[in-house]
Amino acid sequence: MMLLTQMIHAKSFRGLKVVSQGLVLGAMASALSGCITVQAPDKPIVIELNIAITQDVTYRLAPDAAKTIQNNQGIF
């Protein structure tokens, strides 16, 4: 019984150590990522535009797009 509680204590202690190590690593990582985001300001905007075009958007716009092509045949 004594052994078991000792083991639990040891485990939780070890767990605390892991958590504290994780916190240190996390702090270091966030510090690093902070540097990276400052260096790349333009690229995420392009990605957002691509994501904004979804299948339900193209399906919704399809009838009007077809009309536009019909009405402007010289440029299509």
Next chain:
Amino acid sequence: MGRIMISVKNMGFGLMVAALALPLVATPAMAQGRDPAYAAARAAGQVGEMPTGFLGIVGSPTPDLKRMVDDINIRRKAVYAERAPGQHATLEQYAFTIGCQLIAQTLPGEKYQSPEGQWLIRGNGAATRDARCPA
């Protein structure tokens, strides 16, 4: 009676004229209002449709080709900018939807760009389009 016969004869002549004129009308009807230089560049595969809804130059761009493609794309963009807000869409979303349809409408032998950006020649089957394109 005689008068009716004449009018029927005239109708027949009218139909014959219409039948003769039809092939002349039908060919440009495919590309109604298209500038001859643009129609020729399309047929020659010098320009092709891109998934973005804009026209692209396939090979090396000559000044004439660039001027023509730029002019068409500026006019396309103006139309997209006019239509998109009413459809509660961005210009890119509207243009992309147009691109889906223009690629689907390419004729065999015409060029178009794959979703990966590769120039392809339209065959007799369906065109390779972005998965987000409407059926």
